[in-house]
Amino acid sequence: MFKKRRKLLLEAAWKNNCEIVASATPQNLFYTTGFWGDGTVIIREDSTILLTSLLEGERAKRHAKDCDLIVSKMGKSLKDLVLEHISSKGKVCFDDVEMSLQFSLKKALKDDVIFDPNLFYSVRRIKDEEEIANIAQASRIADKLHDYASAIIKPRMRERELAAELLARAIKSGCDLPFYASAQNPIIVASGPNSSFPHADLTDRRLSNGDFIIIDLVIRFNGYIIDTTRTFALGRVDDEAKKVYETVKSAQEEGIKAVKPDVVAGEVDKKVRDIINAEGYGEFFVHGTGHGVGLDVHEPPSLRVDSKEVLQKNDVLTVEPGIYIPNKFGIRIEDTIIVSKRAEPFTKFPKELLIL
Ligand SMILES: [Mn+2]
Structure with a gap:
């Protein structure tokens, strides 16, 4: 089920010339992994990574399905973890993210990142x-x-x-x-x-x-x-x-x-x-x-x-x-x-x- 949803998202993202889909909103994490909380999911054709904070680590372990879970260490911010894992091997389509992360992503990835919450909404519209x-x-x-x-x-x-x-x-x-x-x-x-x-x-x-x-x-x-x-x-x-x-x-x-x-x-x-x-x-x-x-x-x-x-x-x-x-x-x-x-x-x- 999650794999199918991720595939639909990637297909929709290809229309924007993006090979990677990412999200930091609880609804979209839930939709793609089963975990509702604080974190960032990065979906590629061959892998899905869920990054989360120490605070949410155990709950994410319990709920997130079919993905590699990476929990940030004490003192390391989720933002730094995201920047570490979102290398620019391909263009990323992110949904809404808070301004400071958006700014950092733009700085790190330049033209290799776009922000489009409608990508998720367009796929989520049709209920399975x-x-x-x-x-x-x-x-x-x-x-x-x-x-x-x-x-x-x-x-x-x-x-x-x-x-x-x-x-x-x-x-x-x-x-x-x-x-x-x-x-x-x-x-x-x-x-x-x-x-x-x-x-x-x-x-x-x-x-x-x-x-x-x-x-x-x-x-x-x-x-x-x-x-x-x-x-x-x-x-x-x-x-x-x-x-x-x-x-x-x-x-x-x-x-x-x-x-x-x-x-x-x-x-x-x-x-x-x-x-x-x-x-x-x-x-x-x-x-x-x-x-x-x-x-x-x-x-x-x-x-x-x-x-x-x-x-x-x-x-x-x-x-x-x-x-x-x-x-x-x-x-x-x-x-x-x-x-x-x-x-x-x-x-x-x-x-x-x-x-x-
Ligand atoms: Mn109403």
């Missing part, structure tokens, strides 16, 4: 069997969490209490909690007027009748992310709000139907946006329709108006329209789906309006 199995397991847990949320939500419960219950259950179920920069918490619980913020902060607000409650779960299983959202109603819903809910639901379902191999990602966004525009809520749909997921919460392809990326079989991405009416309420429905002849959501929790 093992990755799909992990995402499927994450989604089964996420479905249970939405079910659990629907069972425990009650008036007067605080957003923080509800989030804590869900986070605890996610961890007990074998999940890890990823970090992504645009939200301070991997699980969004947003009630009442707070639900009108797509990336709402968690608050002490108490749930009350008449609220919509957005529960956006981003959880990780064995490295892989599932991202899924349901919006529940509490107590009662007026007719206008019901109409907004049904608009989001049908836009989301049509969006899923539009996801197919060879479709331009921007067209899926357009289809979804057209439905919301037609009902008069266009100005309240303030984000793209979806994004790729995998080892990162947000990765290519991106389903935005201007996205030219062409969807491919085994792309994994979200479809997540929302309508957010400032100071009132917001509604979002999100599934993570796999692109195949017929797009199939991993997440199966029902989407009918649930009034708890």
Whole structure:
């Protein structure tokens, strides 16, 4: 499996006239070796070396597969170790590296190094069997969490209490909690007027009748992310709000139907946006329709108006329209789906309006 992924990366790198692929980001180390941590992997056609610090040595030994592990000695920096092993026998394609290492590599290798994080993203887009199995397991847990949320939500419960219950259950179920920069918490619980913020902060607000409650779960299983959202109603819903809910639901379902191999990602966004525009809520749909997921919460392809990326079989991405009416309420429905002849959501929790 790792050998196959490395081969795909090398083939992609050849298009940039590079014979060596290297990375210092945990996601890409995990993707190519099975080790998630601090280190640098250097992949050549005939060898793969994983360089790591003394701190990570034992863990790397346990997790890294099919590669030569070199652990730095006490007092020797990982950066020096990288410079030592990345001789310029061939051009190297590195992903994102921190500025000081980038500077040193440039100085040592001159024109024999380029930095291109898209190389890894382009290969990681298409998920293999093992990755799909992990995402499927994450989604089964996420479905249970939405079910659990629907069972425990009650008036007067605080957003923080509800989030804590869900986070605890996610961890007990074998999940890890990823970090992504645009939200301070991997699980969004947003009630009442707070639900009108797509990336709402968690608050002490108490749930009350008449609220919509957005529960956006981003959880990780064995490295892989599932991202899924349901919006529940509490107590009662007026007719206008019901109409907004049904608009989001049908836009989301049509969006899923539009996801197919060879479709331009921007067209899926357009289809979804057209439905919301037609009902008069266009100005309240303030984000793209979806994004790729995998080892990162947000990765290519991106389903935005201007996205030219062409969807491919085994792309994994979200479809997540929302309508957010400032100071009132917001509604979002999100599934993570796999692109195949017929797009199939991993997440199966029902989407009918649930009034708890
Ligand atoms: Mn999402």
